[in-house]
Amino acid sequence: xxIKRKIYxxxxxxxxxxxxxxxxxxxxxxxxxxxxIVRQFGENEYKSYIMIDFNKVGKRVLECFENLTNLDILxxxxxxxxxQRLYPRESLIIFDEIQKFPKARQxxxxxxxxxxxxxxxxxxxxxxxxxVEDITIPSEERKIRMYPVDFEEFAVFMGEDILLExxxxxxxxxxxxxxxxxxxxxxxxxxxMLVGGMPQAVVAFAEHSRDFVYADIxxxxxxxxxxxxxxxxSKKYNSRxxxxxxxxxxxxxxxxxxxxxxxxxxxxxFDRYDEPLFWLDDSMICNLCYKCNDPxxxxxxxxxxxxxxxxxxxxxxxxxxxxxxxxxxxxxxxKLIMNxxxxxxxxxxxxxxxxxxxxxKDKKLYFYTRYSEEKHRNDIEIDFLLSNESKMNFRIFxxxxxxxxxxxxxxxxxxxxxxxxxxESKYVVHPKNMVIDGDVIKIPPYMFAVII
Numbered sequence: 222x223x224i225k226r227k228i229y230x231x232x233x234x235x236x237x238x239x240x241x242x243x244x245x246x247x248x249x250x251x252x253x254x255x256x257x258i259v260r261q262f263g264e265n266e267y268k269s270y271i272m273i274d275f276n277k278v279g280k281r282v283l284e285c286f287e288n289l290t291n292l293d294i295l296x297x298x299x300x301x302x303x304x305q306r307l308y309p310r311e312s313l314i315i316f317d318e319i320q321k322f323p324k325a326r327q328x329x330x331x332x333x334x335x336x337x338x339x340x341x342x343x344x345x346x347x348x349x350x351x352x353v354e355d356i357t358i359p360s361e362e363r364k365i366r367m368y369p370v371d372f373e374e375f376a377v378f379m380g381e382d383i384l385l386e387x388x389x390x391x392x393x394x395x396x397x398x399x400x401x402x403x404x405x406x407x408x409x410x411x412x413x414m415l416v417g418g419m420p421q422a423v424v425a426f427a428e429h430s431r432d433f434v435y436a437d438i439x440x441x442x443x444x445x446x447x448x449x450x451x452x453x454x455s456k457k458y459n460s461r462x463x464x465x466x467x468x469x470x471x472x473x474x475x476x477x478x479x480x481x482x483x484x485x486x487x488x489x490x491f492d493r494y495d496e497p498l499f500w501l502d503d504s505m506i507c508n509l510c511y512k513c514n515d516p517x518x519x520x521x522x523x524x525x526x527x528x529x530x531x532x533x534x535x536x537x538x539x540x541x542x543x544x545x546x547x548x549x550x551x552x553x554x555x556k557l558i559m560n561x562x563x564x565x566x567x568x569x570x571x572x573x574x575x576x577x578x579x580x581x582k583d584k585k586l587y588f589y590t591r592y593s594e595e596k597h598r599n600d601i602e603i604d605f606l607l608s609n610e611s612k613m614n615f616r617i618f619x620x621x622x623x624x625x626x627x628x629x630x631x632x633x634x635x636x637x638x639x640x641x642x643x644x645e646s647k648y649v650v651h652p653k654n655m656v657i658d659g660d661v662i663k664i665p666p667y668m669f670a671v672i673i
Contacts, residue, residue, distance in 0.1 A: 222424050223261075224378045226254065228367050232262050235363060236339065241310065244329045244340035244359070246319070248347050249367035250505040250534050251450065252443050254420045255343040258367070259315050267339070268311040271303045275321035286324045289331050296337070309337045319344040327356040334361070346450075348503045366505070368581040369418025369535045372410065372670035378423060381409055389671050392664070397654035403665065407652060410667040411559050414574050417537015419443055433555045440541040447506055454500055461485070461497040469507065469531055470543035473569035477590075477599070478530045491527045501531065508532045508576050510586035516606055516617055517643055520587040530588065532576040539573050561626075561652065571624040572604060574666060575650055578673050579605060589619070589636065601632045601639070607673075609645065616645035623651040633661065 228247075235245045249255050256272075263270030273282060282302055285295045299314065300307050307314075319326050319342040332340055342362070347353075370378070376385045388406060391398050398406060416426045416436045421443070426436040451462050464485045472480055482489035491498075501507040512528035513520040533539035543566060544554055557563040558570070576586055586605065593600035607618040617640060621633050633647055637660070649663040656663040664672075 222378075222427060224254070224370055224374060224420055224423060226258055226370070226374060228258060228365070229262065231365055232258070232341075233266070235365075236266060239363065241336055241339050242333065243361050243363045244333055244342060246326075246342045246344070246347070246362045246364045247367050248364060248505065249343070249345060250369070251345055251446055252419055252421065253367055253369050253505075253535075255367055256317050257420065259317070259341050259343055262341070263313045263315060267313040268308045269305050270313040270315060271299050271305050271307070272315040272317055273299070273303075273325075274317045275325065276318050278322070283322065286322070286328050289328055292331065292335050292337075307338060312337075313339045313341065316340065316342040317344075320346050323353060323356045327359065329359040330357070330361055333359075346500070346504050366583060368505075369537075369577070370420060370423055371418060371578065371581050372413050372667065375413045375416075375418065375423060376409060379409065379412075379427065384409070385671070388668055391655065392668050392672055395655070395657060397656070400654070403654045406667045407665060408559070410665070410670075414536050414570055415540055415555055415558060417535045417540070418577070419535055419537060422537055434550075436537065437541055437546070437549065440538055441546070444538060444542055447504075450504065450506075455496070458497045458500070461494060462500050465494075465497060465501060465531060466506070467542075469533055470539065470566075470569070472531060473539075473573065474543075474566055477602075478569070478572070480529050480531055491529075495526075498529065498531075505534050508534055508580045508586055510576060510588055510605070513587040513589055513606055516587075516589055516640060518615065519612075520606060520608060521585070524587070528590075530586075532573045532586070534577065534580070536570060536574040536577055540570060543569075568622075568624040571650070571666065572622045575605065575620070575622050575669065578670050579607065582673055591635075591639075601635045603632060603636050615643065617643045618646050618648060619644065620648045620650065623649060626651065626653050630661065 247255050260272060263272065279302065281298060285298045296307055316325050326342060329340060373385060384406060387402060397403065415433055416422055417440060419440060422436040422439040425439045429435040451459055451466060454462050465480065472478055482491065482494060498509060502509045510530040510532060512525040513523050514525050515523040533542065548554065558567060579586060589603040589606055590599045591601040603619045604622045605620040607620060609616045619633060619636055621630065630649060633649065637644060637647055647661045649661060650666050650669050651663055652665060654665060655668060
């Protein structure tokens, strides 16, 4: 069973637009399907392709990159080692897991200049210092990021193309779905939250009659893989990376959801955790969300580095990280969530899914809070801030996420009064059907997925 991925169209665009003048670098977390998509691309779009997996490449191939004065020898060696004939302008060479052998990445400059073949690189932890400190980063690269399977891809894979089209049409017309269709769409979305977007988990779920347990088995294998990767991080900070990673469910279960370093290490400060946070962000295992102190201007200009939330890159993995196998089975977790009976922790699952949707559109995550001296607490809390990213006419789109059907929007109202000159639209993502309430657009999460 093959999942149709949107990124395939971006690969086609790269091939057409660059015509061999730039290599393509695909970054993404482990196990999200990078190798699968580039292999499919090589099979479908080229006369031949060679895929070099630097996790298990032979010594003879590695030695070829030591001396690039004669590229004929390099290409001859690759052709012989992989038993694949190469055709000028009709063959693709893939460097898979390029972070394992940075010298191959440095060689891209000369390989692209040679012009005979197209090159795609895939990898994770591309920007980590130890992976780039001894090489010259080639300018002949076009970078794109790949993310886990999104809700639309999941829906198509599960055979719900028509429902997806109906959701899009209803949003365009600004009307709610038919009640039965709303319930069906919410059921599908909750399935997606629990399964997540790791391809192995999605396929296992579909192949075993939508059984969450089989998806959970795959997800736990992936979590162990991530833990192994963390252990291999620099000894200077891998214990701190691990501490943050393991505590993500605990942070997201709190009211403010922010990372609290004092719970990890006494006297800890954010300047000591900049490398661990960078590692988690660069690995794309996690999505960091920073506080914006003043959303009147570009969010990045007013980023508060000492106020940060850490979401999991995949919500399905968050569920498996947050609950043990015994907890899931004994408490019938999946049944509680599917039936809207889980009050504790459900909010973090919904919020994480929205963070995942925003990130998958290559948008950075920001939130906003305002502390009230009078009340001795935050009197405004906005889960996410989006913008039109315009420098000439900057507009804000505040987003609040609600996991229950009964809620208040006091923060959104106060925020609206405070920054009304800059606000384009205000959104509430809730489990209920679509409602237009004045200048507030209240939409179910499955609809947010198709409009972001």
